[in-house]
Amino acid sequence: MAWADSRVFRQFLADVWGNTTAIDLDSGSFKAALYNNTITPDNDVTAANSAYNVSQWATAQEVSESGQWAAGGVALAGLSLNVGTADVVFWDANDTVSGSAADLTNATGTLVYENVVATPVANQGVCYNYFGGPNSVVNGTFTIIWNALGLFRATL
Amino acid sequence: MADDKARKRLAEMRKARVDGMRAQTRRQAALDLLDAEGEVTTATLDARMQTVWVPPDEATLDNLMAQKCQASVAHEERQLRHAQDAQARCADRTQKLRDRVQDAEEAEARAADEVAARQAALDLAIALADAADGDADAAPAGESVQVSPDAANATGG
Numbered sequence: 001m002a003w004a005d006s007r008v009f010r011q012f013l014a015d016v017w018g019n020t021t022a023i024d025l026d027s028g029s030f031k032a033a034l035y036n037n038t039i040t041p042d043n044d045v046t047a048a049n050s051a052y053n054v055s056q057w058a059t060a061q062e063v064s065e066s067g068q069w070a071a072g073g074v075a076l077a078g079l080s081l082n083v084g085t086a087d088v089v090f091w092d093a094n095d096t097v098s099g100s101a102a103d104l105t106n107a108t109g110t111l112v113y114e115n116v117v118a119t120p121v122a123n124q125g126v127c128y129n130y131f132g133g134p135n136s137v138v139n140g141t142f143t144i145i146w147n148a149l150g151l152f153r154a155t156l
Numbered sequence: 157m158a159d160d161k162a163r164k165r166l167a168e169m170r171k172a173r174v175d176g177m178r179a180q181t182r183r184q185a186a187l188d189l190l191d192a193e194g195e196v197t198t199a200t201l202d203a204r205m206q207t208v209w210v211p212p213d214e215a216t217l218d219n220l221m222a223q224k225c226q227a228s229v230a231h232e233e234r235q236l237r238h239a240q241d242a243q244a245r246c247a248d249r250t251q252k253l254r255d256r257v258q259d260a261e262e263a264e265a266r267a268a269d270e271v272a273a274r275q276a277a278l279d280l281a282i283a284l285a286d287a288a289d290g291d292a293d294a295a296p297a298g299e300s301v302q303v304s305p306d307a308a309n310a311t312g313g
Contacts, residue, residue, distance in 0.1 A: 008308040043308075090307060105279050109305065129305035138280050141300035152308035 003035075003109050007043035008127040008152040009050045021047075021124060022117050025091050026081045029116040030126065032096050032144060033073030034063040037108040037134045043127075050125030052113045057125065068102035069142060076112070082150065090150030091126075098142040106134035110144060112151055127152045 015021040031052075039056045049055040052072065064071040078094035098104070109130045113123050129151065135142075189201065212220070 006306045006308040008310050013310065103276065103279065105282070107303070127308040129308060131303040131305050135301050135303050136279070136282075137299075137301040138276065143300065143302045145302050145304045147304060147307040149307035152310060154310040 003037060003039060003041050003128075003130055006109075006127065006129040006152075007041070009043050009045070009047075009125045011045070011047040011050060012124060012126050015047055015120075015124070020120060021114075023114045023124065023126070025126075026079050028079070028114050030076040030079065030093075030112055031073035031115050032076060032110045032112050033057070033071075034069060034104065034107040034110055034142075035061050036063050036106040039108075041109070041128045047121040047124050050113075051121055052111060052115070052123040052125070054123075057111050057113075063104050063107045065099075065103055068099035069104055072115075073111070073113075074098065075115075087156045088149075088153055089156070090153030092150040093146055095146055096144040098137075100141050101139050102137050102142045103139060104142050105136045107131065107136070107142065108134045 012021075012023070016023055016025075033052055035057070039061045041056055045055065051057065053059050059071060062071055063069070064073075074096050076093040076096060078092075080092050081089065082092055083089050096110075109128055111125055111128050113125045115123055117124070129144075131144075
């Protein structure tokens, strides 16, 4: 199925809850890499296949421009785990912004992944977020305005 | 017929007379080389040679040598000018080739710029066409794009 929504990787939650991976959501290092509309994301894949530059997330499908939104993605800043709302916990970050002269074509969504923890899987995916369709920018700024409900949320 | 024979005889007699005169001249020349005793001597030979060749004096030799050297200098000067002309022609041709290389490099750069501009225009046209189809959002060149993805939900029961 083509890319149609935003999802958190099942194996990411299992690996964090099971202490299989040392990914730390509020103090780790994460990046957002852009992808075009030719991929078919699946949140039920293995940890290995959720990683950057593996399977659906190969660089062949990545949308990037050196110095603007470089291959491998732009680092997330202002990470926080928000528990201020009853029955909800969500992971948030500052909006992610390209350089001011970006040429990006058909950016359809983003893979958010951890880029420091190397074992058991390097660059393991956390979630992917759909932009609602392909978006392009020519010599401009491309900004991901993260949802008020965060990059991903758990409703309890 | 008799006249022909007479004329032929007369021609033969004239030829014999001329031959006799030439022989007499050669005989006299030989006698001039002999002294009173009829011997060929060094003095008579030297005297004879002096009439044929007079050794040049030192000034004449110096003059001849100078002329020879001047001719040699002139020859070498001509050769030098020829070499200089060839060098100038080669330099001119080298410069023309350099100019052509520079022209080609400038044309290549202009073509690369044109390709980049065309590619950017194509990308923009594709993005605008996608936007017209309602499949994508594309901003005109120089404008910014903002996307607002939904949060990924992990829902409990």
